[in-house]
Amino acid sequence: MTSSETKRDKSTWSGFVLGMRLGFPVAPGIMAFGLVVGAAAARTGLSFFQSLAMNFLVCSGIAQLVALEIWPPVLTWGVIATIALLTAVVGARLFLMSVAMRPWFGQMPAWQAYAGLFFLTDATWLIAMRYRSDGGGDVAVYFGAAATIMAGWLAATAIGFFAGGFIVDPARYGFDLVMPAFFAAMLVPLWAGARRAWGWVIGGAVAVAVERLVPGWWFIVAGSIAGAVAGGYLDEPEE
Amino acid sequence: MNADLATFGTWIAIAAMAAVTYAIRAGGFWLMGYVPLTRRVRSILSALPGSVVVAVILPLAVRGGAAATAAVLTSLAVMAWCRNDLLAVVCGMGAAALVRAF
Numbered sequence: 001m002t003s004s005e006t007k008r009d010k011s012t013w014s015g016f017v018l019g020m021r022l023g024f025p026v027a028p029g030i031m032a033f034g035l036v037v038g039a040a041a042a043r044t045g046l047s048f049f050q051s052l053a054m055n056f057l058v059c060s061g062i063a064q065l066v067a068l069e070i071w072p073p074v075l076t077w078g079v080i081a082t083i084a085l086l087t088a089v090v091g092a093r094l095f096l097m098s099v100a101m102r103p104w105f106g107q108m109p110a111w112q113a114y115a116g117l118f119f120l121t122d123a124t125w126l127i128a129m130r131y132r133s134d135g136g137g138d139v140a141v142y143f144g145a146a147a148t149i150m151a152g153w154l155a156a157t158a159i160g161f162f163a164g165g166f167i168v169d170p171a172r173y174g175f176d177l178v179m180p181a182f183f184a185a186m187l188v189p190l191w192a193g194a195r196r197a198w199g200w201v202i203g204g205a206v207a208v209a210v211e212r213l214v215p216g217w218w219f220i221v222a223g224s225i226a227g228a229v230a231g232g233y234l235d236e237p238e239e
Numbered sequence: 240m241n242a243d244l245a246t247f248g249t250w251i252a253i254a255a256m257a258a259v260t261y262a263i264r265a266g267g268f269w270l271m272g273y274v275p276l277t278r279r280v281r282s283i284l285s286a287l288p289g290s291v292v293v294a295v296i297l298p299l300a301v302r303g304g305a306a307a308t309a310a311v312l313t314s315l316a317v318m319a320w321c322r323n324d325l326l327a328v329v330c331g332m333g334a335a336a337l338v339r340a341f
Contacts, residue, residue, distance in 0.1 A: 025325040029332075050249050057257035067256060075248030084255040091263045093291065098267025100287040103276060105268060113268065120264040129288040177307055181314035181331030183296045188318040190289040199286050200293045207294035208301055220294050227290025232283030 011140040019144020022131065023152075025185075026123040029178020030149055031156035033061045038160025040068045048161060055157040059121060059150070062217075063090040093220045096228075097125040104132055108139060119146035122179065126186045133190060196231050203227015310335040 034055075041051035041064075058064055067083045097120060105113040116139065127145040191197070207223025214222075244251070274280060300311040314331030318324060 025328050029328070046249060050253060053250075054253045054256065057253065058260050060260055063256065063260065067252075071252075075244050075252055077244070080248070080252045080255055083252050084259050087256045087259045088263060091260055093295075094260070095263045095267040096287060096291060098264055098269075099271050100284050100291075101268050102271035103281060103284055106272070106276075114265055117265045117268055118261060126288070126292070133285075133288070175332065177310040177335045178328055178332060180296050180299050180303075180307060181310045181328045181335075182324070183292050184311040184314040184331065185318040185324045185327035187289065187292050187296070187315060188322070190292060192285075192289065196286060196289065200289055203290040204293045204297040208298050211298035211302065219298050220291065223294025223297075224287065224291040227293060228283050228287040231286030231290060232279060235282040235286070 015138035015140035023148025032175030034156025038157035039164030199231020
């Protein structure tokens with residue numbers, strides 16, 4: 001067992017600052033992605049305030065790109081339903097991340113937990129999980145990381161909105177691979193022994209197989225569930 | 240009705256996306272409120288982060304081409320070696336840019 005479920009939350013300013021700092025490694029990648037999403041919003045014909053509202057309220061780069069891709073000049077209810085459905089499909093992995101937040105956020109007042117979950121993104125979640133697996137319990141760290149990421153995201157999408165035409169291809173400098181690289185780096189602190197690694201092997205195999213067979217992003221959901229259940233059952237069985 | 244959509248359609252679509260995303264972000268946490276956190280469940284939940292990470296990067300490293308593979312492997316290696324996530328990400332990006340340049 002690696003969890004530290006007994007630790008009580010407390011909120012500190014130094015925790016918030018630490019969280020902000022933990023957000024820095026991913027900030028460049030999120031901002032590069034933000035430039036692209038901002039430019040796409042402008043190209044689609046959204047006003048600046050519409051773009052800003054979407055970036056803050058939805059705050060899910062891939063979902064927004066996919067939605068903007070199919071966004072017609074005149075919306076119909078059918079298109080709106082399709083956009084909502086696509087948003088759900090692309091965001092499905094966030095549901096699993098939300099599940100994993102229960103042991104930690106379940107200890108705090110509901111309003112705080114549900115406010116915090118608004119800021120749940122791949123990056124904030126990874127930072128939170130890593131901090132938590134190191135034994136941390138200060139919820140301000142989560143909000144600090146969310147602040148860095150949201151600020152970087154909003155700034156970059158705004159720049160992208162106005163400077164869209166001038167943006168160079170982010171792939172040229174490897175910016176499009178920042179998130180995968182950050183995910184890979186996070187694997188190291190999440191390492192919890194060889195026994196758990198079998199769960200990763202099983203989950204990874206399922207993910208690769210599903211990615212080949214099923215279109216879309218379902219491979220993340222399928223692989224994650226398979227890996228977690230396998231890992232959970234391979235863990236020392238002491239009831 | 241469609242006249243409304245011409246005026247407010249974009250806002251309605253943004254609101255729909257926001258509602259769906261928040262429902263997903265809060266939904267998993269909410270649902271787990273009804274599942275007793277037994278030792279087994281905790282064990283599965285604590286295995287979830289690593290599994291999500293593997294499920295995201297492995298298909299990418301396998302199928303995403305040489306640049307993605309280079310980024311993932313380099314970042315992993317640098318992180319294992321010096322435990323600095325910023326350096327790991329920078330090196331991963333550098334490796335991808337290098338692979339693409341040649």
